[in-house]
Amino acid sequence: MKTEGLIKTLTFLCAGSSILIVFLIFGYTLLEGLPVLIKYGPSVLTGLYWKPYADPPQFGLLPTIIGTLSVSGLAISMATPIGIFAAIYLAEYSGGGFLKSFIESAAQLLVSIPSVVLGFIGLVFLVPTLAKFFGGWGFSILAGGIVLAIMTLPHIICISSDAIKAVPRDYRYASLALGASKWQTIRKVVLPAAKSGILASIILGLGNAIGETMAVLMVIGNPEVPYIPTSILDRVRVLTSTIVIEFNYAVWGSDQMRALFAIGVILFIITAVVNLLAFHILRGRIHAKKI
Amino acid sequence: MQRRSEILIEALTWVASFIPAILAGAMISFLLFNGASAVSWKFITGFPEKGGLEGGILPAIIGSIYISALCMLMAAPIGIGAGTYLAEYAPENLFTKVVRFFVELLAGIPSIVIGLFGYVFLVHGLGLGFSILSGAIALAFMILPWTVRVSEEAIRAVPRDYRYASLALGASKWKTIRTVVYVAARPAIITGLMLGLGKAIGETAVVMMTAGMGITGYIPVSPLDSARTLPVHLYLIAGEIANTSESLKMAYGTALVLLALFLMVSIPSLMLRNYFTRRLYGDAG
Numbered sequence: 001m002k003t004e005g006l007i008k009t010l011t012f013l014c015a016g017s018s019i020l021i022v023f024l025i026f027g028y029t030l031l032e033g034l035p036v037l038i039k040y041g042p043s044v045l046t047g048l049y050w051k052p053y054a055d056p057p058q059f060g061l062l063p064t065i066i067g068t069l070s071v072s073g074l075a076i077s078m079a080t081p082i083g084i085f086a087a088i089y090l091a092e093y094s095g096g097g098f099l100k101s102f103i104e105s106a107a108q109l110l111v112s113i114p115s116v117v118l119g120f121i122g123l124v125f126l127v128p129t130l131a132k133f134f135g136g137w138g139f140s141i142l143a144g145g146i147v148l149a150i151m152t153l154p155h156i157i158c159i160s161s162d163a164i165k166a167v168p169r170d171y172r173y174a175s176l177a178l179g180a181s182k183w184q185t186i187r188k189v190v191l192p193a194a195k196s197g198i199l200a201s202i203i204l205g206l207g208n209a210i211g212e213t214m215a216v217l218m219v220i221g222n223p224e225v226p227y228i229p230t231s232i233l234d235r236v237r238v239l240t241s242t243i244v245i246e247f248n249y250a251v252w253g254s255d256q257m258r259a260l261f262a263i264g265v266i267l268f269i270i271t272a273v274v275n276l277l278a279f280h281i282l283r284g285r286i287h288a289k290k291i
Numbered sequence: 292m293q294r295r296s297e298i299l300i301e302a303l304t305w306v307a308s309f310i311p312a313i314l315a316g317a318m319i320s321f322l323l324f325n326g327a328s329a330v331s332w333k334f335i336t337g338f339p340e341k342g343g344l345e346g347g348i349l350p351a352i353i354g355s356i357y358i359s360a361l362c363m364l365m366a367a368p369i370g371i372g373a374g375t376y377l378a379e380y381a382p383e384n385l386f387t388k389v390v391r392f393f394v395e396l397l398a399g400i401p402s403i404v405i406g407l408f409g410y411v412f413l414v415h416g417l418g419l420g421f422s423i424l425s426g427a428i429a430l431a432f433m434i435l436p437w438t439v440r441v442s443e444e445a446i447r448a449v450p451r452d453y454r455y456a457s458l459a460l461g462a463s464k465w466k467t468i469r470t471v472v473y474v475a476a477r478p479a480i481i482t483g484l485m486l487g488l489g490k491a492i493g494e495t496a497v498v499m500m501t502a503g504m505g506i507t508g509y510i511p512v513s514p515l516d517s518a519r520t521l522p523v524h525l526y527l528i529a530g531e532i533a534n535t536s537e538s539l540k541m542a543y544g545t546a547l548v549l550l551a552l553f554l555m556v557s558i559p560s561l562m563l564r565n566y567f568t569r570r571l572y573g574d575a576g
């Protein structure tokens with residue numbers, strides 16, 4: 001009887017450890033980033049210039065934030081249509097069996113291929129190809145968007161297909177019985193019913209894209225002085241790439257290092273919001289299903 | 292006309308669903324085609340020379356295996372424990388909901404933020420320095436949600452009847468979990484953990500900021516040694532491509548070895564996973 005209680009407590013502690021870890025991560029990152037956030041105030045978010053070596057230094061992230069949003073936005077707009085179509089095939093046409101598990105395994109494999117390998121292929125193949133077709137550097141929002149779309153696609157496929165599968169069968173039968181074709185049923189009945197789950201998959205994909213580091217970093221060019229991009233062929237910096245690049249040069253305890261932690265805080269908050277949104281939406285769907 | 296558009300749509304979704312497989316296949320073939328000539332016995336078992344621009348990558352291979360193994364040693368037991376709690380003990384109350392949310396939140400935290408945290412908390416705060424131990428702990432934080440998720444799913448997939456049969460024979464709850472549930476869930480847990488190991492092997496940002504970047508001419512032994520792993524080596528060498536021609540060959544070779552290590556762990560687990568899932572559900576049906 002004693003072991004029973006002990007085991008229950010032990011597993012309870014294991015489960016609770018995630019909460020502790022999240023608080024540790026947020027607490028320590030905030031503690032390091034806060035001095036810069038207080039010292040420079042809202043100009044961190046709205047400032048146009050990132051000049052850590054100037055006197056006095058400037059830590060404006062606006063061009064970097066716009067860079068992040070444009071790369072991730074481009075990625076999502078490429079990955080979403082393909083992802084939803086693939087999810088429809090998985091959930092509605094594949095009929096289970098070998099083909100379905102093959103497609104799912106491929107998506108799982110693609111999502112866990114080391115991102116630095118993806119970035120390397122982007123660097124030696126994609127960037128020169130883009131430079132040949134469009135001229136210029138090749139390092140661009142476009143290159144980052146394509147690489148990120150590849151990494152986001154499996155997320156969208158998996159979550160969307162789950163959402164489509166969760167639509168009750170009766171809906172489909174009712175539509176088919178009214179004489180609608182299979183595609184009409186999917187378009188007019190199944191997709192609207194799965195709408196919130198698909199939306200959640202896009203939001204989570206966006207969150208993943210914003211937080212992705214290595215693959216994007218290697219193909220977007222990272223100009224010395226970030227500027228607001230005007231074309232998708234412009235080089236940009238993103239939040240994550242700024243941390244990696246300057247981490248090597250920043251001195252422990254300097255404002256520059258603290259500014260990198262401030263970027264970490266911003267990334268953490270974006271992730272938390274994205275997850276809260278998706279959590280909320282998915283819970284709404286489960287409630288709807290019960291009704 | 293109606294009929295034709297139906298077929299067209301189905302074909303379109305079919306094509307879309309194969310895109311991940313095509314992309315993965317294309318990338319693997321691309322590296323095999325371009326990298327095979329760079330990989331030799333000397334490359335795999337040799338030590339780096341001239342800052343990694345010549346010679347071999349043995350210390351990086353060992354460093355990668357060392358860090359990811361140590362990481363799984365920490366993340367696996369906690370993940371299985373948490374998965375057991377969520378699948379077997381957790382009542383449907385607020386705490387359980389909060390735990391689930393935090394597991395998802397932790398999974399969503401960008402790896403670079405975990406790297407920053409590892410740098411301030413492990414490297415400086417706890418004084419572990421840039422070391423294999425710091426790298427492994429930070430990596431374990433990153434992998435933990437994955438191990439929780441696969442353990443919970445595997446334990447949940449065990450048919451209820453197995454538990455009832457064991458309980459009816461007079462076994463206690465923990466004895467049932469230990470001798471019946473874990474045994475039935477073992478293949479799914481192990482393959483899931485292997486997939487997590489694959490993710491750990493490929494992670495760059497976290498390890499770079501906690502285990503260090505210095506090129507080492509020796510094999511790391513102590514967990515307090517600093518180590519440069521394969522992904523970090525690839526990233527740093529790839530940064531030299533514009534400057535020297537040798538580095539391109541070295542980078543291709545490193546990328547191929549890293550990919551091979553990753554695939555050796557991932558492909559068998561993915562295949563076994565499908566096989567076991569089907570067998571388990573087959574039994575239940």
